[in-house]
Each structure stands twice: as structure tokens, then as C-alpha cells.
Amino acid sequence: MSIVNTIIQGTLLGGLYALYAVGLALIFGVMRLVNLAHGDFIVLGAFVMLALSTAIGLPAPVALVIALPFMFALGWAVQRLILNRTLENDLLVPLLVTFGLSIIIQNGLLQIFSADSRRLSLGALETASYSLGGITFGVVPLLTFAVAVVVVLGLSLLFYRTALGRTLRATSDSLPIVEIMGVDPRKVFAVAMGISFVVITVSAFFMGVRANFDPSAGPSRLLYAFEAVVIGGLGSFWGTLIGGVILGIAQAVGGAINPAYQQLAGHLVFLAVILLRPRGLLAGSSI
Amino acid sequence: MAAYVSLTATRTSRYALVASAVVVLFLLAAPHFLPRSLTQDLLLIFLLVVMAQSWNLLAGYAGLISVGQQTFVGLGGYGLFAGAIALSLDPLVAVALSTVVVTLLAVPIGALVLRMQGAYFAVVTWVVAEVCRILLAQWMALGGGTGTSLPGSAISSTSLVRWVGEVYDVRAPAAREIIIYWIALVAMVAVIAAVYLLLRSRLGLALAAIRDGEVAAESIGVDIWRNKLIAYTIAACGTALAGALYFLSNGRISPDAGFSVLDWTAYIIFIVVIGGIGTIEGPIIGTIVFVVLRSTLSDHGPWYLILLGALGIAVMLVAPKGIWGVFSARTGIQLFPTRRRLEPVAPPSSATEA
Numbered sequence: 087m088s089i090v091n092t093i094i095q096g097t098l099l100g101g102l103y104a105l106y107a108v109g110l111a112l113i114f115g116v117m118r119l120v121n122l123a124h125g126d127f128i129v130l131g132a133f134v135m136l137a138l139s140t141a142i143g144l145p146a147p148v149a150l151v152i153a154l155p156f157m158f159a160l161g162w163a164v165q166r167l168i169l170n171r172t173l174e175n176d177l178l179v180p181l182l183v184t185f186g187l188s189i190i191i192q193n194g195l196l197q198i199f200s201a202d203s204r205r206l207s208l209g210a211l212e213t214a215s216y217s218l219g220g221i222t223f224g225v226v227p228l229l230t231f232a233v234a235v236v237v238v239l240g241l242s243l244l245f246y247r248t249a250l251g252r253t254l255r256a257t258s259d260s261l262p263i264v265e266i267m268g269v270d271p272r273k274v275f276a277v278a279m280g281i282s283f284v285v286i287t288v289s290a291f292f293m294g295v296r297a298n299f300d301p302s303a304g305p306s307r308l309l310y311a312f313e314a315v316v317i318g319g320l321g322s323f324w325g326t327l328i329g330g331v332i333l334g335i336a337q338a339v340g341g342a343i344n345p346a347y348q349q350l351a352g353h354l355v356f357l358a359v360i361l362l363r364p365r366g367l368l369a370g371s372s373i
Numbered sequence: 374m375a376a377y378v379s380l381t382a383t384r385t386s387r388y389a390l391v392a393s394a395v396v397v398l399f400l401l402a403a404p405h406f407l408p409r410s411l412t413q414d415l416l417l418i419f420l421l422v423v424m425a426q427s428w429n430l431l432a433g434y435a436g437l438i439s440v441g442q443q444t445f446v447g448l449g450g451y452g453l454f455a456g457a458i459a460l461s462l463d464p465l466v467a468v469a470l471s472t473v474v475v476t477l478l479a480v481p482i483g484a485l486v487l488r489m490q491g492a493y494f495a496v497v498t499w500v501v502a503e504v505c506r507i508l509l510a511q512w513m514a515l516g517g518g519t520g521t522s523l524p525g526s527a528i529s530s531t532s533l534v535r536w537v538g539e540v541y542d543v544r545a546p547a548a549r550e551i552i553i554y555w556i557a558l559v560a561m562v563a564v565i566a567a568v569y570l571l572l573r574s575r576l577g578l579a580l581a582a583i584r585d586g587e588v589a590a591e592s593i594g595v596d597i598w599r600n601k602l603i604a605y606t607i608a609a610c611g612t613a614l615a616g617a618l619y620f621l622s623n624g625r626i627s628p629d630a631g632f633s634v635l636d637w638t639a640y641i642i643f644i645v646v647i648g649g650i651g652t653i654e655g656p657i658i659g660t661i662v663f664v665v666l667r668s669t670l671s672d673h674g675p676w677y678l679i680l681l682g683a684l685g686i687a688v689m690l691v692a693p694k695g696i697w698g699v700f701s702a703r704t705g706i707q708l709f710p711t712r713r714r715l716e717p718v719a720p721p722s723s724a725t726e727a
Contacts, residue, residue: 120492122440171690177491178650179689181438182642186689189639189682193675305634309503312496316489350507353500357485360497364488 091221092342093335098224100314100334101231102296104327105289106307107314108238109282111326114315116258116278117173119180123188125308127283130191131157131290132299136204146206150291154284161283165276173275188304195301206294230292234330237285238323244281245323254278306349313356319366329366376718381573381710389708400558404541404551412554414668416622418660419557420615423564424637425644425656427611430568432642433651434577435604436584437487440638441498444482444505445609447631448475449616451509454626457523459514464523465533465556468617472610479609483602499634506632520627553622560618564611565709569653571607572711580604612637635678643685649697653709658697 110124121127131153138149168187172180214225245251256264257274264271293299293307310333318329333352340351359367404412424442431437452471456462462470482501489497510518538548571577579600582590591597616637620626630636640663648659670677692699701707 114492120496122495168686168690177436178432178438179693181440181492181495182646183686183689185440185639185642186682186686189635190679190686193678193682197675197679305499306503309496309500313500316493346507346511350504353504353507356500357497357504360488361485 088342092338094221094223095227096335096338097331098227098231098334099338100327100331101227101234102289102292102330103310103314103333104234104330105230105237105285105292106311107318107326107330108234108241108323109285109289110308110311111315111323112241112278112282112285116254117275118258119169119173119184120312121282122181122184122308123191123304124184124286124311125306126188126191126304127161127286128290128293128307129299129301129304130195131283131287132206132294133195133199133204133301135206135287135291135294136199139206146208146291146295149206150287153287157283157287158280161286162276162280165279166272169279170272170275188308192301192304199301201300201302203298203300204294205298206291208295212295226292226295230296233288233292234327237288238327241281241285241323250277310352313352316366317356317359325366332367381713383707383710385706386708386710393708397558397562401555404554409547409550413550414664416550416554416557418664419554419561420619421641421644421660421663422561422657423557423611423615424641425648425660426564426568426653427608427615428638428641429645429650429653429656430571430604430611431608432645433655434572434584435580435601437601437605438492438495439498439608440495440634440642441486441500441502442608442612442641443632443634443637444498444502445475445479445612446616446619446637447502447505447509447628448478449613450620450626450631451512451515452613453617453621454515454521454523458521464621465552468556468614468621471617472614475613476606476610479606479613480602483605483609487598487601487605502632502634506628509631510628516627518628520625520630522625523621550622553618557615557618557622560611560614564614565653565657567607567611569709569711572653576600576603577711578713640681643681645695646685646688647695649695649699649701650693652695652697652701652707653711654701654707655695655697659695662696 106125106128110121113119113121113124134153134156135146135149138144138152139146144152164187168183169180172183208226211225216223216225216228243251245255253264253269253274254277256267257269257271261271264274314329314333315326316329317332318325318327332355336355337348337352340354341348343351400415403415407415424446428439428442431439431442449471452474453464453467456467456470457464460467486494486497486501509515515521533552534545534548537543537551538545541548541551543551572580579590579595582593582595583597583600587597616631620631623630644659644663645656646659647662648657649655666681667677670680688695694702
């Protein structure tokens with residue numbers, strides 16, 4: 087029973103990693119940018135909600151609702167003011183600028199909030215759980231996974247069923263052609279980053295209610311997100327969800343063997359994937 | 374038709390070579406007359422220049438942007454501690470052995486991370502550094518997660534330390550610092566010379582071709598993967614040597630210090646970007662700027678790092694070639710030129726054909 091339990095808990099953890107990952111995958115898909123500050127933006131989102139809920143006394147879910155449009159605007163502004171200036175350069179400038187942003191965010195948060203570990207509170211819901219056949223399902227992990235599925239479904243519908251999604255995909259395919267069609271890619275990129283920040287905020291909410299976070303938590307969130315994207319194979323939100331689940335299971339199994347091996351097991355599965363199938367496990371199957 | 378010859382050296386570069394030799398001689402003699410605090414700053418500069426040249430070889434010449442060079446700093450340091458503690462080697466022998474072993478390890482590590490390209494390569498190097506950090510935190514003989522110190526016996530036992538102590542009439546710790554200082558200086562000169570000669574060689578030409586266009590380079594017969602792996606391994610060698618010397622001088626290592634992304638990647642990237650990426654002069658200038666900023670501003674904690682991040686971004690957006698790049702473009706001066714120029718063998722006026 088314990089192995090089944092480990093796999094189920096790992097799957098639910100994978101929902102959180104998928105939430106981290108889809109925001110990163112979206113940005114890479116649309117503008118071929120690997121945002122090295124992605125994890126730090128997640129932590130920033132969590133601190134924004136923490137500030138709203140402690141300073142004004144709002145319940146965490148209300149803080150999330152208020153933070154969403156704010157974070158969309160922040161993502162839009164970061165893209166318009168900074169990242170759009172980097173995109174004419176192929177690799178070096180965008181990577182190093184997002185790396186610089188990562189340093190600035192970490193230390194800005196450190197200056198404002200100190201290095202203490204924080205948590206978003208959901209009251210009694212945090213510890214609530216169902217028991218089924220000897221396996222305990224936490225309400226928050228179940229909710230995280232359900233939201234991850236909804237977010238992936240929502241992004242897929244947005245990309246493949248709406249006019250905005252068509253523009254995003256076209257911009258991803260060929261910049262010169264969308265420009266001929268009268269699309270300003272800079273605006274498209276800003277909207278894409280805004281959407282990514284909405285997903286970032288949702289993932290920050292669940293990160294914050296599930297575990298402690300502090301200003302230095304960003305880089306490991308980036309690595310989890312990146313590993314989920316690569317394991318799942320590039321180019322599909324559903325693949326990213328599966329990648330997140332595989333990463334979550336790997337970490338849960340590693341942690342069950344020895345708590346010190348939780349992260350290590352995830353990293354090793356990721357390295358095994360790039361050694362054996364560098365295009366990801368789902369490469370070739372187009373969704 | 375006039376005959377042409379491919380040259381890299383210029384008149385300035387020949388003067389620069391002479392001037393460099395004078396500076397190196399001065400630095401060699403510096404422990405005689407400079408105070409200890411200043412030679413310790415110089416030691417840090419030497420080691421940062423070695424790491425910055427190594428990162429610059431990857432990013433500026435091979436087009437490989439690594440955010441995981443802390444892998445090799447940490448492995449170099451831990452190799453030294455393993456040799457000095459587990460094998461009871463003389464620390465200086467342990468530094469050399471560690472550098473060799475880590476360089477050999479860099480070949481399979483490079484073969485793994487080079488399966489990813491571009492930005493993906495960058496993040497994979499970071500994952501590898503994390504794996505090394507977690508694994509070494511499990512090595513209880515070397516202190517596990519809290520780390521360990523070099524035993525006192527390992528520090529003062531070498532005959533070289535006794536000899537320097539007698540010549541300079543100083544105690545063992547100071548004699549040890551002087552020896553590490555000299556080794557670091559020699560390492561810096563050797564790494565700069567190696568990078569310079571490398572870039573003027575066939576490999577340098579191949580790397581520049583890869584950086585400027587992989588498909589084009591491949592189509593004229595450059596083995597991309599092999600050349601990248603060679604560059605990766607050479608950079609790992611320099612970085613591991615600097616890491617081993619740093620932790621020898623420090624006397625203490627821990628997984629978090631050895632594999633710190635801030636200390637060994639963020640600072641190094643800042644140094645190369647500010648100084649001028651893709652030049653040999655840039656990392657040297659960047660290191661000096663970095664050390665000056667650090668000594669004046671590091672009391673301000675997070676604000677100092679926010680400033681470094683903002684400065685790095687500003688340089689990337691406004692003057693991506695850095696201080697030396699702007700200076701060199703304005704004046705045409707190159708101290709260590711690696712670019713090939715075509716010059717006629719004979720002056721055009723003496724050519725017999727029209």
C-alpha cells in the first residue's frame with residue numbers, strides 16, 4: 087500500500103510542478119525565451135499575496151483574486167520595458183538579463199521581507215483530508231492537481247480555440263509573416279508574459295499554502311519547472327502536465343527511500359531523460 | 374594578384390606583451406613590499422580572473438552559456454579536501470590532483486550537458502551543479518551538509534612552507550598565503566596565455582565559426598560537438614584549479630559555499646559582461662571593477678546585489694560589448710588580438726600587376 091500511496095502523493099505533487107512549468111513552457115513556446123527569473127517571479131507572487139493577506143488582513147484566496155490582475159500587469163510591463171529589448175539578440179542577452187532580474191528580485195524580497203520562512207494560510211482547509219482505502223488525500227494537494235488540470239485545459243483552449251491563441255501561435259511560428267499581417271509582436275509578447283504571470287500567481291498561491299517559502303526559494307522552482315517541461319517534451323501543455331507528474335513521482339519515491347534524496351531523485355530522472363530521450367518522453371506525439 | 378598573409382598580432386599587442394611581463398614581475402615580487410591585506414585582495418583577483426576567463430571561453434567564444442560553473446569550483450575544492458583529508462596528501466599535490474581528476478570528470482559531464490542547446494544548455498548545467506551539491510552533502514567524511522576545515526597539520530607541513538617562512542621570516546600561515554598567492558598568479562598568467570594561444574589556433578577559429586553560425590560551420594567541416602566538448606573541458610579545468618586554490622586559501626568548504634550559484638556564476642557573469650564579453654581584456658577589467666565595487670559597497674547587503682544585477686542588465690541592453698568592447702571600438706586598441714587580419718605581403722605600390 088505504501089508504494090501506491092507514494093505514487094499518488096507524488097502525482098499530486100506533480101500537479102504543483104506542472105503549474106510551475108506551464109508558465110515557463112508558454113513563454114518558451116511563444117518567444118523562445120527561457121526565463122531564468124521564472125522561479126523568482128513565482129516567489130514574488132507568493133510574497134505579494136502574503137503582503138495582501140497580512141497587511142490588509144485578507145483571506146489568502148481573496149488575496150489571490152486581487153493579485154491576479156496586478157501580476158498580469160507586472161508581467162506585461164516587464165516584457166514591454168525590459169525583455170522586448172532583448173529579443174533581437176539570439177541567446178546571450180535574454181538569458182543574462184533574466185538572470186540579472188532573478189538576482190534583483192531575490193535581493194529585493196530579502197530587503198523587504200527578510201530571510202524568514204513564510205506561509206500563506208488557508209485555515210482549517212490546510213490540514214483537511216479524505217481517507218479512501220487506507221490512503222489519505224489532502225484537500226490542498228487534490229485541489230492543486232485539479233487546478234493544474236484546469237489551467238492546462240484552459241491554456242490549450244486559449245491557444246487552439248481563440249483568436250488570441252491563433253495570434254500567439256502564429257507569432258511563435260514566424261515573426262516576419264505576422265508582422266506583414268499587421269500584428270505587433272511586441273504587444274503579443276507582452277500579453278503572453280501577462281498570461282504567464284497569471285499562471286505564475288496561481289502556482290505561487292499553491293506553493294505558499296502547501297509549504298514554506300523564503301526569498302531564496304526561486305531557483306529551485308525554476309529547475310523543477312524546467313525539468314517538467316523537458317521531461318514532458320516541448321511544445322504541449324498536456325506534455326508539461328505529464329512531465330510534472332513524472333517529476334513529482336520521482337521526488338516522492340526518492341524521498342520515501344531517504345528524505346535527503348527527494349530532490350536528487352527528481353534531478354536524476356531528468357538527467358536520464360536528456361541522456362536517453364533529449365527531446366522528452368512525449369516527443370513525436372503531437373498534441 | 375597580390376599575396377596576403379593572415380596576421381593577428383599588432384604593434385600595440387607587442388607592446389602590451391612587454392608591459393604584461395613587467396606587471397607580472399611586479400606582482401611576483403609584491404609579497405616583499407605590499408601589506409598582507411592587499412596581497413589577499415590580489416589573490417582573489419587572480420582567482421576571479423581565472424574563472425572569468427574560463428566562463429568567457431565558453432560564452433564569449435564557444436557560444437555556450439553556462440550558469441553551472443559552480444559545479445567545477447565545488448568539485449575542485451572538494452577534490453582538494455578529499456586528497457588532503459582522506460588521502461593525507463600534501464595540499465599542493467592535492468590541488469594538482471584535484472584539477473586533473475575534475476578535468477577528466479568534465480568530459481562525461483560535458484557530453485551529457487551538451488545534449489542540450491542554447492538556453493536549455495544553461496539550465497541543465499545548473500541542474501548538474503545542484504546534483505553535485507546534494508551528493509557532496511551526503512559525504513560524511515567531509516562534513517556532510519555543514520562542511521569541513523583543512524586540518525592544521527595539512528596546512529603547515531609542506532617543506533615549501535618552511536622554506537618560504539625562513540626566507541621571508543614569517544610564520545607558517547603567512548608563508549602559506551604567499552605560496553598560494555604565487556601559485557594563483559602563475560595560474561592566472563597560464564590561463565590567460567592558454568586562452569590567447571588557443572583562440573589563435575585552429576580550435577579558436579573553429580569555436581568562432583560555431584559561435585557565429587553553427588550550420589555554416591558544420592557545412593565547412595567543423596566538428597561542432599567535439600570542439601564544444603574540448604572548450605567545455607578546458608573551461609572546467611581552469612575553473613576547478615581556481616576553486617581548489619580558493620578553498621585552499623579559505624581553509625574551509627561546505628556544499629553551499631562550493632556550489633554557490635551567486636559566488637561562482639552570478640559574480641563571474643557580472644565580471645565578464647561589465648568588462649567585455651568575447652575579449653581577453655574584458656574579464657581582467659571586469660574583475661578589477663567588481664573587486665572595487667565590492668570593497669566599497671558590500672556593507673549594504675541586498676542593495677549591493679540589486680545594484681550589481683541592475684548594472685549587469687543595463688550594460689547588456691545599452692552596451693553589450695562591455696567596458697573594453699566600447700573602448701576598443703572607439704580607439705581600435707586591442708592588447709590581446711585574436712581576430713585574423715589579411716595584410717598584403719608586399720606594399721601595393723610595388724605590385725607588378727595592375
